[in-house]
Amino acid sequence: MAGTKRIGFLLFDGVKALDYVGPAEVFVEANQATKAYEVILLSPSGAAVTTSVGGVAVSASAADAPPLDTLIVPGSEQAPSVFVTDELLTAAATLVDRSARVVSICSGAFVLAELGLLDGRGATTHWKFAEDLARRFPRVDVQPDRIFVRDRYVATSAGVAAGIDLSLALVEDDLGAAAARRVAQGLLIYLRRSGEQTQFSTPLRAAAVPDSPVRVITELIAQDPAYRHSVISLARHVNISPRHLTRLFQDEVGMSPAEYAASVRFDLARSWLEAGCSVAQAASDAGFSSAEALRRTFAARLGVSPSAYRRRFRSQLDVTAPMAVRTIAGL
Incomplete structure (x- = not known):
């Protein structure tokens, strides 16, 4: 297997199966076109491990592992204080010393x-661990919204899907964009995401109290995000004052009604761009007053233009765009 890149996954008792299976399948799929990768499963002792879905055998212990082009350390649903053992740290340190790049x-x-x-x-x-990571390791620049972050030879990612996104990015680095596109097609991954994208959309961030006026308004906005709601009209809809509604929104979702509606429209515009729509069409369908208004919003929020975002993150297959559009539209 001369010329292949060796990808090692360090498994341990309690590892979340999808955290390594999803990314591993990306590299295995790349081998359909060319034998570019050798994927090996490792454990601290070389013994089989108990994953979130059952036992899995490995190829070798960390001490006996060959040099790696990439070391990938998956996560666990267990608390880090439980699964990050001295044995796991010793194994990881051993593998880091013989790895060209390191991924979590x-x-x-x-x-x-x-x-x-x-x-x-x-x-x-993953967002649910981000606060703990920042608290325990103040020297780390924790970026909780990011899908993945690459900093020189070290890369970190959020949850399961983000690990697949990062693995696709690594394949693109190794083999080029065309190879990454083939892998995405083979795995039926329609939209490729970048590390700059947030882990969750505005509606998922909104933790409105059930049966509260805020929940009623967020559901109203979700039904027609492009509609230009005013705070006065929204407050009238739930029979309270605009000031009281604004205060409830700040308490329950951390932003004003106007900011929430604007964020939902922005997320909708991003989805249309990812599905292949033009900037003008995305702006119109998401409720922006003009394409220029959308450009200003993109520059302020992401530091890129909508056109650049569309080129980088849209579906790689034109034939998939209608399916993505239908999904967004709820059809």
Whole structure:
């Protein structure tokens, strides 16, 4: 297998199966066109491990592992204080020393942080672990909204899907955009996301109290995000004052009604761009007053133009755009 890149996954008791299976399948799929990768499963001792869905055998212990082009450390649904053991840290340190690049999936970032690999670097993890990571490791620049972060030879990602996104990015680095596109097609991954994208959309961030006026308004906005709601009309809809509605929104979702509606429209515009729509069409369908208004919003929020975003993150297959559009539209 001369010329192949060796990808090693460090597994351990309690590892989340999808954290390594999803990314591993990306590299295996790349081998359909060319034998570019050798994927090996490792554990601290070389013994089989108990994953979230059952037992899995491995190829070797960390100490017996060959040199790696990429070491990937997946995460766990267990608390980091439980699964990040001394044995796991020793194994990871051994493998880091023989790896050209190092990657974590989800809470696997805690392993890299314990080893000091994330000190002075940008990093991310699943949003539910981000606060703990930042608190325990103040020298790490934790970026909780990011899908994945690459800082020199170290990369970290959020949850399961983000690990797949990051693996596709690594394939693109290794084999080029065309190869990554074939892998995405083979795995039926229609939209490729970048690390700059947020882990969750505005509606998912909104933790409105059930049966509260805020929940009623967020559902109203979700039904027609492009409609230009005013605070007065929204307050009238739930029979309270605009000031009281604004105060409830700040308490329950951390932003004003206007800011929430604007964020939902922005997320909708991004979805249309990812589906292949033009900037003008995305602006119109998402409720922006003009394409220029959408450009200003993109520049302020992401630091890129809608056209650049569309080129980078849209579906790689034109034939998939109608399906993406139908999904967005709820059809």
